[in-house]
Amino acid sequence: MKGEGRGRFITIEGGEGVGKTTNIETLKQRLQHHGIKHGITREPGGTELGEAIRDLLLRTDTTPLNSMAELLLMFAARAQHLATVIEPQLAAGTWVVCDRFTDATYAYQGGGRELGAGAVAQLEQLVQGELRPDLTIILDIDPEQGLARARQRGELDRFEQEHVEFFARVRATYQARAQEEPERCRIVDAGRPLAEVQADVAALIDGFIGSAK
Ligand SMILES: Nc1ncnc2c1ncn2[C@@H]1O[C@H](COP(=O)(O)OP(=O)(O)OP(=O)(O)O)[C@@H](O)[C@H]1O
Ligand SMILES: [Mg+2]
Known part of the structure; x- marks a missing residue:
């Protein structure tokens, strides 16, 4: 049950x-x-420990990372983030906006790395207890189009260097999660001009704010 002040x-x-x-x-x-008072944060990251883990996860100059090790690092960063940033803010009535969270772990480690949803779900339960996002906006795009945008921005990180099949699995997992939880997960077609995407995102958050009052 969500307290009014949360x-x-x-x-x-x-x-x-x-x-x-x-x-x-x-x-x-x-x-x-x-x-609405709010904090903005990101995963992996959001804390000193989390940002150090993010660096380990994204750098390309180290030995290949075992997939299970990668999954556990994601949740190690998340545990610290929840305990020191996310939970205290929510408890104080501050809204939290997070750039990626556990749906990304389902998509990348569960789907992309093929560890499966079960492994992710076990850790989600252990690390998060009952905590789940209240609203998740999933931006959907053809992976090639997204990668072209990322490439324009500069050097590719360890995930961005993956194969097209990996990204197809990531996308399919996000889409499946949106189908399973249509109330929480709202898909926006992000392959359109930015102004159109932003208009949809604004309408979604305005609607959510209206219903949360
Ligand atoms: N709808 C759009 N049309 C064209 N370009 C876009 C659009 N949305 C974002 N961009 C551009 O694409 C690039 C990537 O955007 P952004 O960094 O926000 O993506 P991201 O999802 O946060 O990426 P990452 O997964 O690497 O964190 C940026 O240069 C941004 O300006
Ligand atoms: Mg980003």
């Missing part, structure tokens, strides 16, 4: 270069417009 937890998800970080700005503007 903040809402909003996550933004999707493949490489789809526009998550760009659209966080829209979420921020709408929350400001409605006078």
Whole structure:
């Protein structure tokens, strides 16, 4: 049961270069417009430990990372993030917007790395207990189109260097999760011009804010 005074937890998800970080700005503007106190954070990362783990996960100059080790590192970063940033803010009534969260773990480690949803679900239960996002915006795009955007931005990280089949599995997992939880997970077609994507994101968050009041 969600207490009235508790903040809402909003996550933004999707493949490489789809526009998550760009659209966080829209979420921020709408929350400001409605006078809602909020914090913005990201995963993996969001804490000193989490950012160090992020560096280990994304760098390309180390020995290949075992998939299970990768999964556990994601949740190690998440445990720290939840305990020191996300939970205290939500408890204080501050809304939290997070750039990727556990849906990304289902998509990348469960789907992309083929560890399966069961392994992710076990850790989700262990690390998060009952905590789940209240709203998740999934930006959907053809992986090639997203990667082209990421490439324009500069050097590719360890995930961005994966094969097309990997990204097809990531995308399919996100889509399946949206089908399983249509109330929480809202898909936005991110292959369109930015202004159109932003308009959809703004409408979704405005609708959510309206229903949360
Ligand atoms: N709808 C759009 N049309 C064209 N370009 C876009 C669109 N949305 C974002 N971009 C551009 O694509 C690039 C990637 O966007 P952004 O960094 O927001 O993606 P991301 O999902 O956060 O990527 P990553 O998965 O690497 O964190 C940026 O240069 C951004 O300006
Ligand atoms: Mg980003």
